[in-house]
Amino acid sequence: MPRKTLAEFKVEHLRVLDENGHVDPELEPDLSTEQLHALYRGMVRARELDQRMLNLQRQGRIGTFGPCTGQEAPSCSAALAMKDDDWFVGAFRELGGRLMRGEPLTGTLFFHNGWEEGNVLPPEVSRRMLPFTIIVASQCLHAAGVGFAASQRGQGEAVVCFSGDGATSEGDFHEGLNFAGVWKAPVVFVSQNNQWAISVPREMQTSSQTLAQKGIAYDMPCIQVDGNDALACYVAISEALERARRGEGPSLIEAVTYRLLMHTTADDPRKYRTEDEEKEWWQKEPLIRFQKYMTAKGIWDDAKEEALRTELRAEVDEAVQTLESQKPWPAERPFDHVFAEPHPSITRQREEFLANLKEEADA
């Protein structure tokens, strides 16, 4: 019997804007000036808040958080491509997209100050967004379920789910993709390959040539994009959303990017990577190339940049003031949010925690 080839696969890479902001006109999406401005504004807004949060954390004014600097493009592009009724399922490095979908600046400030309430969207935000997920890759399971439910309702909702490169080595990632595939759930999985899972480099935690190809196992279309190119991210996510809405099931997009800062403010990247590597990636970061692209198109200039930065800094100032004008926070408050109903184990832990606090105060 001759051997037969049953299937062959290829993985494409997509880039629309190069590092200098030059666009490939064949691939350029048809976005209005208003949309391009909104996308850039979303990315700069995340960068401004991220930088301020880093300063606040260093001054002891907020708790630990994971900066998103350098990774603004994938989630902001997704927010631009999504409809209001779609579901945004993030991990913990999608600040830009969350803000573009209406989360207030105070949300992340409260949350990273230990106030779980920061995760609750105010009633006027109608766009759908699941809370922050710290448990690596667990959101892929939620996304598959949300997508399945959406397909049962049949109202054309889709889901965009973010995870990291490290997440692709977790069981939850594979289980989520597997069932999304079986159910033909309308889910766009975006894997933000920022090269690092804390101190573990991408090549030490998976031998796959690309992360995109992990979708092939679940029979879903997959593509690798330049994740610092907001236009490539937008094109790939839009195509995958259209496919999802047509009932053709999930897709996997690998967005190649870089975590320019520390994993979280509790981490020191100097211990495991070189400054040269970081410098190289600062040359490729997403904001500068987008600004150059808009400038070449004649829709951006220094005055607009200055005005945008001034406006956003004032907005961030105001959010920080709101955070800092809150009344003192009861230290045991996080126990309120573990379960909807009181639970004996949580009640016991709360009591133990309060007893320890009292002991420390009396000491």
Ligand SMILES: Cc1ncc(C[n+]2csc(CCOP(=O)(O)OP(=O)(O)O)c2C)c(N)n1
């Ligand atoms: C299930 C689980 N294991 C371990 C951790 C600790 N942890 C938090 S983030 C992280 C690395 C995640 O790497 P990646 O998926 O690449 O996302 P990135 O932080 O780079 O955005 C780890 C191991 C966790 N939160 N959850």
Ligand SMILES: [Mg+2]
């Ligand atoms: Mg990573």
